[in-house]
Amino acid sequence: xxxxxxxxxxxxxxxxxxxxxxxxxxxxxxxxxxxxxxxxxxxxxxxxxxxxxxxxxxxxxxxxxxxxxxxxxxxxxxxxxxxxxxxxxxxxxxxxxxxxxxxxxxxxxxxxxxxxxxxxxxxxxxxxxxxxxxxxxxxxxxxxxxxxxxxxxxxxxxxxxxxxxxxxxxxxxxxxxxxxxxxxxxxxxxxxxxxxxxxxxxxxxxxxxxxxxxxxxxxxxxxxxxxxxxxxxxxxxxxxxxxxxxxxxxxxxxxxxxxxxxxxxxxxxxxxxxxxxxxxxxxxxxxxxxxxxxxxxx
Amino acid sequence: xxxxxxxxxxxxxxxxxxxxxxxxxxxxxxxxxxxxxxxxxxxxxxxxxxxxxxxxxxxxxxxxxxxxxxxxxxxxxxxxxxxxxxxxxxxxxxxxxxxxxxxxxxxxxxxxxxxxxxxxxxxxxxxxxxxxxxxxxxxxxxxxxxxxxxxxxxxxxxxxxxxxxxxxxxxxxxxxxxxxxxxxxxxxxxxxxxxxxxxxxxxxxxxxxxxxxxxxxxxxxxxxxxxxxxxxxxxxxxxxxxxxxxxxxxxxxxxxxxxxxxxxxxxxxxxxxxxxxxxxxxxxxxxxxxxxxxxxxxxx
Numbered sequence: 001x002x003x004x005x006x007x008x009x010x011x012x013x014x015x016x017x018x019x020x021x022x023x024x025x026x027x028x029x030x031x032x033x034x035x036x037x038x039x040x041x042x043x044x045x046x047x048x049x050x051x052x053x054x055x056x057x058x059x060x061x062x063x064x065x066x067x068x069x070x071x072x073x074x075x076x077x078x079x080x081x082x083x084x085x086x087x088x089x090x091x092x093x094x095x096x097x098x099x100x101x102x103x104x105x106x107x108x109x110x111x112x113x114x115x116x117x118x119x120x121x122x123x124x125x126x127x128x129x130x131x132x133x134x135x136x137x138x139x140x141x142x143x144x145x146x147x148x149x150x151x152x153x154x155x156x157x158x159x160x161x162x163x164x165x166x167x168x169x170x171x172x173x174x175x176x177x178x179x180x181x182x183x184x185x186x187x188x189x190x191x192x193x194x195x196x197x198x199x200x201x202x203x204x205x206x207x208x209x210x211x212x213x214x215x216x217x218x219x220x221x222x223x224x225x226x227x228x229x230x231x232x233x234x235x236x237x238x239x240x241x242x243x244x245x246x247x248x249x250x251x252x253x254x255x256x257x258x259x260x261x262x263x264x265x266x267x268x269x270x271x272x273x274x275x276x277x278x279x280x281x282x283x284x285x286x287x288x289x290x291x292x293x294x295x296x297x298x
Numbered sequence: 299x300x301x302x303x304x305x306x307x308x309x310x311x312x313x314x315x316x317x318x319x320x321x322x323x324x325x326x327x328x329x330x331x332x333x334x335x336x337x338x339x340x341x342x343x344x345x346x347x348x349x350x351x352x353x354x355x356x357x358x359x360x361x362x363x364x365x366x367x368x369x370x371x372x373x374x375x376x377x378x379x380x381x382x383x384x385x386x387x388x389x390x391x392x393x394x395x396x397x398x399x400x401x402x403x404x405x406x407x408x409x410x411x412x413x414x415x416x417x418x419x420x421x422x423x424x425x426x427x428x429x430x431x432x433x434x435x436x437x438x439x440x441x442x443x444x445x446x447x448x449x450x451x452x453x454x455x456x457x458x459x460x461x462x463x464x465x466x467x468x469x470x471x472x473x474x475x476x477x478x479x480x481x482x483x484x485x486x487x488x489x490x491x492x493x494x495x496x497x498x499x500x501x502x503x504x505x506x507x508x509x510x511x512x513x514x515x516x517x518x519x520x521x522x523x524x525x526x527x528x529x530x531x532x533x534x535x536x537x538x539x540x541x542x543x544x545x546x547x548x549x550x551x552x553x554x555x556x557x558x559x560x561x562x563x564x565x566x567x568x569x570x571x572x573x574x575x576x577x578x579x580x581x582x583x584x585x586x587x588x589x590x591x592x593x594x595x596x597x598x
Contacts, residue, residue, distance in 0.1 A: 010499060012499070012501070013499060013500055013501075016398070016500070016501070017398070017400060020395055020398050020399065021399070021404075023395065024395070024396075024399060024404070024408045027392075027408065027411075027412055028407070028408060028411045028412075030468070031411050031412050031414065031415060031468070031472070032411060032414075034426055034430070037436060038426065050434070053434065053439045053442075054436070054439045054440070054443065055436065055439075055440075056436075097318060097319060097322060100315050100316065100318060100319055101316060101319035103315065104312045104313075104315050104316040104319070105316070107309075107312060110305065110309045110312055111301070111302060111305040111309075112305075112313070116316065116320065119323070120323055123323060123327040123328075125525070125579065125582060126331065126575060126579060127327065127330065127331065127575065128327070128329070128330025128331040128332070128333050128334045129330070129334055129554070129568060129571030129572065129574075129575060130551070130554055130555060130558060130559070130567075130571060131336075131554065131558040131559075131564055131567045131568040131571060132329075132330035132331075132333030132334050132336065132568060133326075133330045133333075134558070134559060135333060135336075135343075135564065136325075136326070136329055136330055136333060139343060152326075153326050155322050155326070156319065156322055156323070185311050186311040186312055186315060187311065187315060190315075211417055214419070215417075215418075215419035215420065215421075217419070217420070217421055217533075218533050218536075222559055233419055233421045236419075236421045236422065236425065237421050237425075237537070239425075240421065240422070240424070240425030240428065240429070241421070241424060241425060241428055241537055265425065265429060266429075269422050269425055269426065272419070272421075272422060273418060273419075273422055276417050276418065276419075277414075280414060280417060281410065284410055284413060
């Protein structure tokens, strides 16, 4: 009888829990502090920032000059617009293609679906590689220097296809059959029955594809030649990694350029990351859900 | 044959719907696989794919004989080994520790915060790394305070791997733990009840119930990782390396990128890519077979 009572925590367990909590607090600080530092630096007075060493616990002075400068930069604006186009059009096409595939591949009793599925999964383990893909897109399909070069080659992510198929397969067959008896064809069933019943996982798809498009840059780097077509991330790369802030500061003296350059970089990081930071807390549960659905099948 | 025809008639619309999907996979996955045959040709754009002459294994041989071959192989394997030793177990340990958090609210906060870096673009992460590791960067300041000589860490090859792996853990440990947390949630709670009655403390429960419970998923992810031993997330390397650090930072895939898309030696670069893919595939199959033999966990 006594053994069913909850056992008291031993001293060791208390210590363990204390240490674990401490560790988690450290993790939170280590994860968040870089972002906080970026926020502080972006609104700091750039001269003070340049002179300062070590940790920042508050902004040094306060100025939005760096942000003004970032928004004045025509490349950032055109980058934003190009990225919005890629995210918008790209994600819609991703959803159309992925749901078509997921719906058909989730149907039972169709002779070829198993073969098609294996044929698709094989591509997760074997690919032609970077160069043949580049030649295909650039030289044979003539998509080079077009935003569609960033959309079409990645129309379907096999991983997302598997997640969506797994989810579609859980919809009761009876619902689909009754729609069929009412005279609906498969495309109608997909749009009127299956997708409305799968809105949470469709949200996951929007987020996975959307964030993927927002963050991608490599395709843009190899396929695009005109600066007007560059997405935001490629512009960011010039400013942050290749250290190209000079043209942004106009005709200030070299010393000023260097000083403002520092806070411009931080302000640029903020401008490019704020949309994600802003939607993230609301969408986080959906992301997690997507990973979970994916892991059930594998 | 009759059966197939009947199936086709019955599911005409389904086959019609999957057509664009099949076309997509054919054009963007299978055509490049076929296109990889230029590894055995002397491909010139002006002559086209068919007219370019066959040269057999010439590109492979010149890669194996080249000065860079061993350096690339070594760098790729060492970086992956570091990832296997540090990046791979980190989310597992983190998931186990998250699972031990008592308050559910605190747990949610920890999860929300640590998943966040996964969604930050690589460019921004690498931008922050470059900023923080600059001569007057905040991490440099901290290391100087701890006694290091002031220097730009990214300019020195001996620090590259550490920077790569640590930032990888920073960005991925939270997100990577989700899959293990999901597996932990799938463990039958009765097992914990029963062990508690037998007097097992939390510590023993971790080692005798939780860890064995998530072993299958660990093994599967491990096999996939082994099957990528000649792959490295090269986007991040391209953003962080420079000719000064090539000695440790240059890996097979970055070399393919430079040879193929900067020097336009298409056939040579493709041959290296094919070599990489073939070794990866062999490693994957070997790891899978090995795991099947000793643990009954396998991909197929």
